Amino acid sequence: MPQFRRDALAGVIVGIVALPLSIAFAIASGVTPEKGLITAIVAGFFISAFGGSRVQIGGPTGAFIVIIYGIVQEHGVEGLTIATLIAGVLLVLLGLLRAGALLRYFPHTLIVGFTTGIAVIIFSTQVNDLLGLGIAHVPADLVEKWGAYLQHAAAFDPLTFAIGAGTIAITVLMPRMLPAIPGPLVAIVLATVAVTVFQLPVDTIGSRYGGIPTSLPAPHFAWVDLATFKELLRPALAIALLGGIESLLSAVVADGSIGGRHRSNMELVAQGGANVVSALFGGIPATGAIARTATNIKNGGRTPMAGMVHAAVLLLILLVAGQWAALIPMACLAGILVVVAWNMAEVHSFIAVFRTSRYDMAVLLVTFLLTAFVDLVVAIEIGLVLAAFLFMKRMSDSTRLSELGAADGTAEKLFESELGTVPSHVVIFEINGPLFFGAAQTFAETIRQVGDHHRVLILRMRHVPFIDATGLHRLQDIIRTMERRHVRVLLTDVRPEVQGSIQDAGLPMEGRLCPDIRSAIALAGATK
Known part of the structure; x- marks a missing residue:
């Protein structure tokens, strides 16, 4: 089979895999579902076309959920757009300043700490939809969130939970039984058909958010005044760092799979440009997605064409079948995100750090606890400072x-x-x-x-x-x-x-x- 056909087939498969994830990440981030699709289409195309990795697949990821949700709660969707725009510019500057190699030195314990903290938050945010508790406004604070769940435990809906649990089972078992078929897509199709045919009384995307637009919005530039810029600079910097790290990690993993070598600085420039474009179209932050990139490679994708086809497939779905997405049950998306949270948690890495030095353990625990209970931006800042001080202490002891x-x-x-x-x-x-x-x-x-x-x-x-x-x-x-x-x-x-x-x-x-x-x-x- 010619490489073009292999790339096209890989792009179609990745596009199908990305569909439920893009919608789920958007909803979990506190924005409407179409913003996830828009991001996967616009930013995904840009990252594949101009990135430093030939096989990178870009789009919204679970790592951004916590920080996006916080920005939306405090500054609204317009604030998120501005923060995404600033983050894009920062990433472009990092790439032009050839800082790609520097992000590789980000401490592994810090990454494990905040990704595991993010996983805990993602799981916690899905309990309401997974159990059908019907809480209209779930508190943002982790402790208050679980307190609200306990208060509404009597509202547990077995039917909603059955849909969510079934989604988890299909998503986990399908790759082992039929690796070629995307588990999340099968779960969504089966759950949506069951809910529609039998008219099951559960929450759906349509009942909560209304219909999904069947076209891309016109580009819109958000003007930034100095006061707003100052307010959003810290979260924008966190988005840039998080996006840069995740995209380069994904590119490194891809290099190991195909025997290639990515251009880290070009990758940062492309990631930055993709976030700027995403902001102009009303999307959310995007970065290289490790799981989707691995799916692309596994199915034969070897050139940027696969990523561009993936974006085209998502655009076609939005234009032709976007209206049907409103029928997807919320419990189904919650089940998918529970699996995403488990995969993000890096439990084995978390335990392994405890067998190393007390310095690494301190950085891991501080970053994890601050991410879960305080704020991701604070966790990254304090975690970096602590890691730097402990590194200096170890270097001092070694002299x-x-x-x-x-x-x-x-x-x-x-x-x-x-x-x-x-x-x-x-x-x-x-x-x-x-x-x-x-x-x-x-x-x-x-x-x-x-x-x-x-x-x-x-x-x-x-x-x-x-x-x-x-x-x-x-x-x-x-x-x-x-x-x-x-x-x-x-x-x-x-x-x-x-x-x-x-x-x-x-x-x-x-x-x-x-x-x-x-x-x-x-x-x-x-x-x-």
């Missing part, structure tokens, strides 16, 4: 400063070659690890303990990969302090990049740099 050679002047025994006798007036310290602001103070305090009988201090720096401004400042302080005590400071085995930093900082290094420890000891021996 060792040890005195070499015995006090009686015997030769250094810790290295492979004999260096000869170290004069008694010479003291040698070896620095192991980066000399940065986290370790600079400990370094300075240790060096200041050099005895008064010493006249030469040798700093062996062969294991110092870099030195920052604080480290340079402390080094300069040590040289000045030692000079006042009439102690000469020599640096040996300095790496070229570290030596360049020292010279750029203007530190007085004339007569202080030695190529190796032997020459430093020889020079020190001539100093009395």
Whole structure:
């Protein structure tokens, strides 16, 4: 089969898979169902056409549900449009600034923490529709939400729950029994037919939201004043970071499946452009979707054509069969989202982190709890800061400063070659690890303990990969302090990049740099 036909077939299959997910993500985010379809069509086409991955499938994802819902509750749909627009511009800037590689260094524990927190929230938001409790206004707060569920437990509707539970069973079991057939689509078709034919008294998309438009809206530009921009910058930044990370993770997974290599910066530019276009058409934030991308690859998609066909299929469904989507039961969508939440939860990764260091565990728990109980934006901000501080602590702990050679002047025994006798007036310290602001103070305090009988201090720096401004400042302080005590400071085995930093900082290094420890000891021996 020619590749074009394989791409077209993959695009049709992915479009069918994306249909229920796009509607479900939109409703769970607090917006009308057609916005999910519009996003999958417009942003999905843009990401495939211009992205840095040949097989990436874009559209709305579960990761955005929490932050979109929060923006809509506080700023309305217009505020969401503006935040999506700002996030798109930020992503374009990140791509143009070649920041694609930087997002790869986002801590894994942070990602596991907030994705698991998002999964808990997604599941919690679906309980009302899954059990048929009939709560008109579900509280946004997680604790209050579950309190409301308990208060309305008597309203439990077995028929609604049966539809939701059946959807979960079909969605989970279908890939194992008939992998070629999308489970969510089968569940939606069966549930919709059953509800329509037997006129079952359950909530549907139509009963709650009315009909779904059968055409794309005209582009509309939302003007942003300075005050609104300031209010929405933080959530927009969270959307940009979340979208950038998820799209690049998806691209990396895709690379491993097809043996390709994506262009991370181009991917960010395309993701940004897709979000700008989505905002213009009244859509919601979009990013690369790992599950839909994997479905594309599994069904033979290897070029951007598959993603563009996927968008065209969704557009055709919207134009021709959009009116029938109003018949879909809400319990069916809730069941699909429960499965999405379980797949997002990364339970195995969550447990695995608890077997590692207490630092990783702290970042994971703080990010998870803040996401679930406070706010996703706050969780990302505090999680990043905490991860950075703990990283600096670990780096500081890894930087060792040890005195070499015995006090009686015997030769250094810790290295492979004999260096000869170290004069008694010479003291040698070896620095192991980066000399940065986290370790600079400990370094300075240790060096200041050099005895008064010493006249030469040798700093062996062969294991110092870099030195920052604080480290340079402390080094300069040590040289000045030692000079006042009439102690000469020599640096040996300095790496070229570290030596360049020292010279750029203007530190007085004339007569202080030695190529190796032997020459430093020889020079020190001539100093009395």
